[in-house]
Amino acid sequence: MSADSIHAGAGPAARPWRPAAALKASAVLHAGGLVALAAAPEAWTAVLAALAANHVVLFGASFAPRSGLLGPNLTRLPAEAVARREIAITFDDGPDPEITPRVLDCLDRAGARGTFFCVGARAAAHPGVVREIVRRGHAVENHSQQHSTAFGWYGPDRLRREIGAAQDTLERLAGCAPAFFRAPFGVRSPFVDPVLARLGLRYVSWTRRGYDTVDADTARVLARLAGRLDAGDVLVLHDGIATGAQRGQPAVLEVLPRLLELAAGRGLKPVTLGAACGGRSGA
Numbered sequence: 001m002s003a004d005s006i007h008a009g010a011g012p013a014a015r016p017w018r019p020a021a022a023l024k025a026s027a028v029l030h031a032g033g034l035v036a037l038a039a040a041p042e043a044w045t046a047v048l049a050a051l052a053a054n055h056v057v058l059f060g061a062s063f064a065p066r067s068g069l070l071g072p073n074l075t076r077l078p079a080e081a082v083a084r085r086e087i088a089i090t091f092d093d094g095p096d097p098e099i100t101p102r103v104l105d106c107l108d109r110a111g112a113r114g115t116f117f118c119v120g121a122r123a124a125a126h127p128g129v130v131r132e133i134v135r136r137g138h139a140v141e142n143h144s145q146q147h148s149t150a151f152g153w154y155g156p157d158r159l160r161r162e163i164g165a166a167q168d169t170l171e172r173l174a175g176c177a178p179a180f181f182r183a184p185f186g187v188r189s190p191f192v193d194p195v196l197a198r199l200g201l202r203y204v205s206w207t208r209r210g211y212d213t214v215d216a217d218t219a220r221v222l223a224r225l226a227g228r229l230d231a232g233d234v235l236v237l238h239d240g241i242a243t244g245a246q247r248g249q250p251a252v253l254e255v256l257p258r259l260l261e262l263a264a265g266r267g268l269k270p271v272t273l274g275a276a277c278g279g280r281s282g283a
Helices: 023-040 040-061 078-082 100-108 120-125 127-135 158-174 194-200 218-226 252-266
Strands: 086-096 114-118 141-142 234-238
Touching: 078 120, 078 158, 086 252, 100 114, 100 127, 100 252, 114 120, 114 127, 120 127, 120 158, 120 234, 127 141, 127 158, 141 158, 234 252
Parallel strands: 086 114, 086 234, 114 141
Antiparallel strands: none
């Protein structure tokens, strides 16, 4: 099935793409530069400097995961979820046949719900794990098909194929089309948002992340997530990359039980992103 036909009659509806203010300003700057060059060719150095500065800003925004310069970016839950004392604990890079089921067990013991940003290719390799995520009341969302380190450099066509293929894979395995997307490594170019609009996806980053894939010190990972933990937070851990921890197991399995205890102690309820944002499932 092609990326263009993924949502025929199912899943989130496409929405009109409205360029972010920074992209509109960039377009105006480029048009103005052409006008200036036509009127005063000798001003080419100033025009070139202005355009270069513009591209530096956009490039920097691509590597600022929580920035909204390139399009809407959900970094915290909406006010209604805050009033309900809800948080969202999200898991990237899975599913993993060893780690993900243990994460699910931990969530079950706490009566918590999680959101799993799954890589399409990994989901296709472990379909039973994807179905188990859904069966237990959690959400499966889109984290690209291949999770390539080159994702931030993809052009529009490649992005449509990459994000669309994951949407197709995950909808088929989970029985419900993802409603949210998170870019690999949190890196997104100006070309991502038009693709998300076409697929009806909302972009999500986070309030804070634990860096559990690069830091084996689980006390530090937990402190990053829970130090200022409050209603409305969107937190990131990983169930797809095994990081050595103090007792020789992936950091997420050390951190998650303590994070859930702290959340309960503060009267916070972990729910899926869809439930928090007034959508489907998983309260």
